[in-house]
Amino acid sequence: xxxxxxxxxxxxxxxxxxxxxxxxxxxxxxxxxxxxxxxxxxxxxxxxxxxxxxxxxxxxxxxxxxxxxxxxxxxxxxxxxxxxxxxxxxxxxxxxxxxxxxxxxxxxxxxxxxxxx
Numbered sequence: 046x047x048x049x050x051x052x053x054x055x056x057x058x059x060x061x062x063x064x065x066x067x068x069x070x071x072x073x074x075x076x077x078x079x080x081x082x083x084x085x086x087x088x089x090x091x092x093x094x095x096x097x098x099x100x101x102x103x104x105x106x107x108x109x110x111x112x113x114x115x116x117x118x119x120x121x122x123x124x125x126x127x128x129x130x131x132x133x134x135x136x137x138x139x140x141x142x143x144x145x146x147x148x149x150x151x152x153x154x155x156x157x158x159x160x161x162x
Contacts, residue, residue, distance in 0.1 A: 046126045048088065048155045049133040051140065055120040056148035073141045081125070086136060091123035120148065130154060 062070060081087025096118065100110040120142075127133040130152065137143070137150040 046128060047130075047133075048157070049125050049127060049130070050153050050155065051091075051123045051125060051133075051137055052119055052151040052153065053121045053123075053140070053142040054149045054151065055118055056142075056146045070141065070145045073145050077139065077141050078123075081123075081136075086125050086127060087123060088126055089124040091121055093121040094119060120146075 078087060078090040082090065098110050100108050102108065125133060125136055127136055133152050133154075137152055140150050142148045142150050
């Protein structure tokens, strides 16, 4: 089984949720995470990321980020295990990021560099 990271990028509609809708959305996330953990394919439910941060550049200068021109801000991540990329894609299709927030899920396989099988 391969390990993948799901990178969640917010959709425009996620910013228009009422407090009640946000609570419902949070429950959908909690249920999705619980089901994935119980099924064994979700290795780490990850976490949401705060909107601010810093970027270290090749010259060691540090800038504030992410930048306003970025249309698709990373909102969070999870780690999953699946047979292959296609199977990971199918798992991502059920993510609340797709169904609730109308955002996207980027799926990246871990290279496993330096790990012995």
